[in-house]
Amino acid sequence: MDITDFTEEQLHRYARHIVMPEVGGTGQVKLLNASVLLVGAGGLGAPLAMYLAAAGVGTLGIVDNDHVELSNLQRQVAHTTERVGMAKTESAEMTVMALNPDVTVIRHQERLEHHNALEIIGGYDVVCDGTDNFPTRYLINDACFMAGKPLVSAAMMRFDGQLTTFRAHEAAENPCYRCLFPEMPPEGLVPSCSEAGIFGAIAGVMGTLQAAEVLKEILGIGESLFGTLVIYDALATEFRRVGYGADPDCALCGSQATITDLSGHAAHAKTGQS
Ligand code: ZN
DSSP states (O other): OOGGGOOHHHHHHTHHHHTSTTTHHHHHHHHHHOEEEEEOSSTTHHHHHHHHHHHTOSEEEEEOOOBOOGGGTTTOTTSOGGGTTSBHHHHHHHHHHHHOTTOEEEEEOSOOOTTTHHHHHTTOSEEEEOOSSHHHHHHHHHHHHHHTOOEEEEEEEBTEEEEEEEOTTTOTTSOOHHHHSOSOOOTTTSOOHHHHOBOHHHHHHHHHHHHHHHHHHHHTOSOOOBTEEEEEETTTTEEEEEEOOOOTTOTTTSTTOOOOSSGGGTTOOOOOOO
16 A cells, blocks of 8 residues: 555554654555564464554464463463453454454464475565474574564563564674574473463563564664564563674574575474463
8 A cells, every 4th residue: 555545544543653753654554564474372472463453564464273271361462261262363363353454364373384484474574473482483583584584583481581683684794593592492491381480461561572673673763673682571670682693603594504494393393372
C-alpha cells in the first residue's frame, strides 16, 4: 500500500505513530507492508504478536505446534482460559484479529526444523526468536544467516532476560549467535523454563523490548542492537549492555565457515516454544 491509500479509520488507528516525525505516514506504510515471522507463540511471542499487530505490521507469521495449557497462562497473555487445548497459532490469531483487522496472520502449525526452516523464514522481512530451547535457537540463527534475514532474539529464565539483534549476513564484522555462544550447551545442562521456573512478567518485558527492536528494524530508525547484548535482571531492576564482536573463526559466519547448510540440525528434532 501507499501513503495515499490510508482509510479514515487507519488515520485514526495509527494517529500516534503518524504524528511522530520518526515514523510518520511513510513509516506507517512501511509497517503495513512489512512481514515478520514469530518463532514461538509463547511467553515472548504473545507480547510480540500483540504489539506488532497493534502497530500495524501487515503480515505476522506464527510458527508453533503446541496447544494452550493452563500453566502457560501465567505469562503467555495472548491466550485465554477458555482457549486451553486450542492450537497456540489459532489462539494467537484470534487475539491479533481482535486487536487489528489490518493484520494478516499466517499460521505455521508445525515445528521449525532443518527441512522447512529456510522455506518458512524466506517468506518474511524480519524474524523473531521466541523459543525456549537451544537446538531451535541455533537453527534459527543459521537459517536467518543463510536466508539473509535480520533476527531479533530474546531469551529468559527465572528473573533474567537477554535481548540482541543479528545482522551477520550483511557484513563480516557483524556477529551471529554462534559468535556469541559458539557451542550449544549439552542437553540437560541448562534447565528449561518448566524445570527452573519463570517470573511471568519477564516475558512481557523481554517480548515488548523485542517488539520495539523489530519496529525499529522495519522503520530503520535509532540504533540497531546488533553487536550489543542487553541483560535484564528483574530482582535488581537493572539493565546492562554488553558489546560483542564477530568471531573470525565462527563456524557459520567466519572466513573458514564449516556450516554451509542446515543438515547438521537433523539430529535435533526435539523443540518447544516457551
Ligand atoms: Zn558467527
